[in-house]
Amino acid sequence: MQIGGRKGQPVQIATHAIRAFQKACVDRKRSWAILFVDLREAFHRVVRPLIHGGSLSDEHLAGIIKEIGLPTQSIHRLYEYAREQSLIQEAGASTWTSQVMREFMEDSWVTYGDCPQLASVRAGTRPGDNLADLVFTFLFAEILHRVREQFQRRGLSVHIPWNPEWLCRKKSTAAAATCSPVDATWMDDLAVILTDATAQGLLAKLKAATCVTLEECLKAALLPNLRAGKTEALVALYGPGSNTLAKEVFRGKLPQLPLDSSLWPEASLGLASCMQRAFNKHRRQVFASPIVRIAEKAILFTSLIESTLYYGAGTWSGLRPADIARLQSHVVNMARSMLSNGRKEADLCHDSHHSILAAARIPTVSTSLHVERLRHFKATVLKATDELWSLLHHEAAWIDTVQDSLGWLQERHRCCCSDSPPWADWDFAVGFIRTSPEAWKRTVNRAKYIATLEELWQAELNKFKGLAFRAFLKAGACLPSNLPPRQSAHEVCEICGVVFDDLRAWSHHAFKRHGRLNPVRRLAQGTQCAVCLAHFRSNKGLCNHLEYARRCRHALINQGFDCIAELGTGSRKFDSGARVLLPSVRAQGPLLQWNHAPAIDEQHLPSERILRDLEALFCHDVGTCVDWSAFVDRLQSIFKGECLQQSRLKATAEQWTQQLHHTLDQDDDWNVQWVSWHLRAARLLQEVDFVEWLGNEGCTPSLVTSTFRDAETLTPWLDFSGVIIPTVPAPVQFGFCFSAGAPKPQWLHCRAGTDKECFACTDWADAAGEDKLVFLSGAGLRGSFSLPFPLRSFASISDQLTQLRLLSDLVRGAFFLWTSHLLVSSQDLLLYS
Template sequence: MLAYARAQGLSAGLIFIDLSAAYYAVIRETLFGKGLSDRPVEEIAAALNLGPEDLQELARLIEDEAILPQQQASEFMQEIAREFHQHTWFILSGDSTMVATYRGTRPGGSLADILFSILFGQALKRRKSGSLNAAIPSIPWNGERTPFAPPCTAETPHRDVADVVYADDLCIPVVCEVASQLRHTVSAVAADTFDTLAPHALRVNFGPTKTAAVVAPVGPGSRQARQEMFGTLRGRAPIWAESRGMQWLDLVARYRHLGSVIMHDGSLTADVKHRLALARVAFRDGKRRLFACKDIPLARRATLFKSHVLSTLLAGVGSWPRLGACDWKLFSSGVFSLYRQLLGLRAEGKWNYTADQLLAMSGLPSPQCLLHIERLRFLSQLVRHGPDEIWALVGQFEQYKEALRDASGWFLSAVGATVGLGPIDQDWPRWSDFLTHSPGKWKGVLKRAEAWYSEAVRLRATFDGIVRTAWQSRRPSSSTPLTGLTHGCLLCGLAFASQQQWGAHAQRLHGYRNAATQHAKGRVCWACGSQYATQARLRCHLLSSARCLQFLQQGGTQVPPPDTGTGHVQAPVLRGWGQAHLPQAQPEVCYELLCGLVALQGASDQQIYDEVSRHVAPLPVLRRTLSDWRDGLPDGDLRASASDVLLVLSPEHLCSGFAGRGLDEQVEADNFQPILLPLRLCCPAPAPPVLAFGVPHAGWTSTWNLEACSVQQVDLSLLASLHSRGVRCHGVFVDFPAPPHGSLPLLSPPPGPLRRLREHCEWTHKLLQVFCCLHRTATLGRPACLRLALKHEHFEPIATWVDQSSLIQARRFDIEQEVSSGASMVSSM
């Protein structure tokens, strides 16, 4: 709703209403009419503190507008409902005395849900303020239940989206063309709703997490509207309800509704963090005895992890639109973090697994698969049971349509050849028919798609392991893991890959706070005079404005006592006198260290180092401070001592360990580039024969002068089992069996039946192991040849690496590939 209003340039708000003991407070006579009991209505409603006008309206509703008779329910239905709600009682926990009750429906039963839904719905329809109809969002919709409807025109009919009701939770969307009128519209709609619910004994719970509103003013006048609502009124709107007088409605920036966190700007960051937090809590509850217990097989732990942790994480994410780059990184890294904990990699200390290897070891779906499956499942529910209002909104939600296109592309890449569906935006009628009339088959196809991607992941994981066994990484290896690092803790002797990692360590163990945090007092920047909504916003301002921060660090102004009050997150910034009087920003230094160094007279290098190590600050800042101080010294022993300290002031010389994870380890793991080294021919002893699977090619044996050598046939399984070290022989030749389903791309097979993919993966797995064995044999100085009935482009990137190796040195290792036409190509290295 907020996305649609923003796209149309409308100011919008969502009013969330929480009812107090909704099921217990229902006055049954409003459902069934009078005569349910012999007690007067005033006595039944005495505990509800209804005013005289509300009691009079309640009596009128019971006499003339009872819900079930008004809905023309059958006599049998009314009698059954009456019987269920007569002579009711309950027992308090730990007590044996029965207590009679004359109010409320029977909580926990399906009849209670039905009756309360009927009552709640009819009560909302009785709102009297017809002048507020303009606040109801009206969405253009031509009546087609499709996300990919043609563009709307002026003649397109509209669909009103009035109330979103689930059990006793109510959300009222409102829109307003003028931003300055948004607060008045929200107040009027809320007051009308409260006045309507009061005679039905439905009481409203007030509070930021109970009954509140999320508003998003946009367009001309929005800044003034934000200043009024979040500055002057401090995030509260007055509600003038006739039944209760004036009350205050909290205007919140975020609200948790039905398990989702809704932000005023439509961002999903808070919702992603919330769901990941719930998943971590679910994982932590069973970590010790279940998920991290090595006595339980990993496959069983993964199954329980999927049902207990992933189900908590994925509840409702099918309605997410396409995630932005930051939100996707947050979600993906959170999922992989849980997978790593399940695998227990922290204890092993090994982090350089690729994403495919992690997924193959755990047997769990990738984050992409999790999102796409949930979106497609939600789409199937929407097609079968979604109301028209949702379809009208989906047709206007471009980000969600992009997410559906991504999900359908993922789906068709796996099973497109078996389901006969085209792209979802071009073949929607067939998609809709399939989802509507074959729900069971749809669930099976989704499971097949998930299994297809699981097999593809295992195939890529095998490839990642094989190529890293056959070749070394092109990334230059340092003599020590501390080489090239610039961040470290001098107190603990630990090096870090980034300032963020060091900052977390220093804050946790040494009480470190950066300069922006130290000088962010209150909400006003006393360097430029700007007032921010919260202290966190002020801190962000100081982090981004070096001129203001350095002015405050140098004591350029007398800062008054900070304002301890907190503002609203949506309050606009009130600009002050500006930065024209501020000096230009200089490179960051540690002023406390600089003062300590200036006080030194005739100090040795050890005394200088002790002074530097006393201060907790980023190591580059300490080096820069020491360098600036040294540059201002005259030639002499003190300057020489400072230069000596600068020479050793780096993690490589002062740190004995590395903490955390390198920034480029995962990047390097997922983007492997091999070092192609020249191979040397070693003359073997005359005893070893030529190992072969199949008949060695005459051209190959003559090239390497192997005609006189004996040939010993070997099994492919033996070669595959020796893939990590190769074989000792005079030479090795393998005429590998043809692919089971023709020449297909090695790592990206086309969509098709799952059985065909499994056969292709099994063949590829053995091929990669045999190739690795032959390559390791070639590194020992023995000629090796692999004959394949596979196209050159289908054996990428190995074929390219072999071709590049052939340009480096003479022929040592051959791969002969036969194309479908019968021609052959020999590439050597």
């Protein structure tokens, strides 16, 4: 697939083909390799007689011979590309066109400055020139043609099931033949694909394919660049013996695969593991500026950030929800910066993700991925080739995601027009793209705009339900205890009094706020385990090993080993080991004598500080607590001095109980009441719920909720038995009156956004008194939460959004006044759940 230099051929076509091949092989557990070839000064080394015909001179090949030290007996092989007929004429051009090309390329000259002499140009072309692209494309096409012939003859080609009826269609019939895609080429960048059922067979194919490719380039006087980061191969080995073979092949910091090239005997191929700063670059000047409006920031975000962030996203397939969520969190953080206008971004952390994105006019990641996929679908249809679509059907997952995106496209257009075309029909979409490619672009952009409006409405609706849910909980409503909890165990930060969903959330807080480190990080030094001599790709791999290898971990603990923790995930200097291809290996040699006896891990280790403070309280503070309540408060303050997980708190309580009984057994000359208090406290510490005792919430939450995410689901399950709405005497007069449907309302909701006194329910509660009636009317407001129809523009739904926000304020205002001992008459105010 030579697509470089052709009109309308984006580079994503080549990347998509390579990505589809990789994923198909990974799904089938087949060994695969991708050979990336980089040519040194490709355009400047073009030998012109190879293009327009004619004989070669030794001068043309002198550079190649000097660079690689070619043996004299192999020089004659470099003349194989010499020909009498032009490559352009062999491709189908007329004799006149071929002669014109020869006239352009022969006897060319150039002058420099005021120099009176002429310089004759005998080789090379000028990069960026249209003629240069044409010349190089023809030469490289001839090279690739010979490479494919060699691959077919030696059995190196990839064979994929194929049927011509599958072109731009779903797979509906059985395979009738096979297709053999060999390469994906963009100008002078070449990627060759290889696969085999066994790891040994793949390496043999990789050596042969590399030799063929390099030698054909040398014959055309093009010199491959074998330096690190240039001509390299991505290799993935699967199957029996793959791990053992990987340990042999991927040794060293820069693993090399020796080649058996007759033209280039000393050549070797480097093996690599892999081949976003746009927002940070413009953040201070543009996106965090208070003088740039949100609408202008949204336009700049689309042109500067989305074009970089989602580059090539249309080729992605097999994304997991966790991948989308991770990408979404980064987009939300950028949106917070756009909305901060110089203020602290922490103030925006209490809003939902959808509200932040809607306020910044940024579509969600799911919407952006649908849009990018549909845009790329157009390129795959207009520039369809058998090789590309054979790979797409072989991978299969991308075609399924495109079908989902077509369904998304149809649903978005139905929101603005009831008789929209059947975009979800595959054949209809393909036919529309072929006949009206520009109209397809407008169709996709229109769907993106409609999706942004839909997300804005849904964000406002979720905010309404979330704020109402929060108000109900604040007034005393609670969730029933029989609902299944999201997590089985909760943790608490004793210092901050914050309750967390699980141990992972607590650990993150303890690291960020109090500097706690995973204890195995102080046992992991470098990348080699000191006990079993196993080598890992990075220090993180060693930490994972010590986390699960109990014998090695306990041996280091018994030895008293302690080191400085290395940089971890999140640091700019963190080494993830992704560039190291060598799997975990074990060094050979004598082992030290280690004590492998079971040791106490950190999560079960009592706190020395708490034990020391409890001992000081027992021994030196006799009589300082006047009663049992004061003693418990003192005990609680001791446990609140350190951030520990529940397992360590329980271990500390058990250790203190043992020490207390041991002390009393040896010496009973203590104050009787003081001893009884300590024994009673020791028994209580064995049974107490530390989350309930040390958390500021006062009790362990039976269900940890997210206000905006879970409000719609959990509101119907709320128990309002704890909400007290007192009875009040009959009112004497009206205190405040508001009617949304009045011709001249008391105030407008848009004004309330800037003037908080317009709808200050707290002030009403203080000023109205018990003898006045507050009348709230929602007559004239939108009585449905369904999406407005049709969705055309922001202006078309602005009135409905205003009514939704007003209804939200009225509902929560009425509920607040009811619980504030006021008589409130509400007309047409419905609580939706």
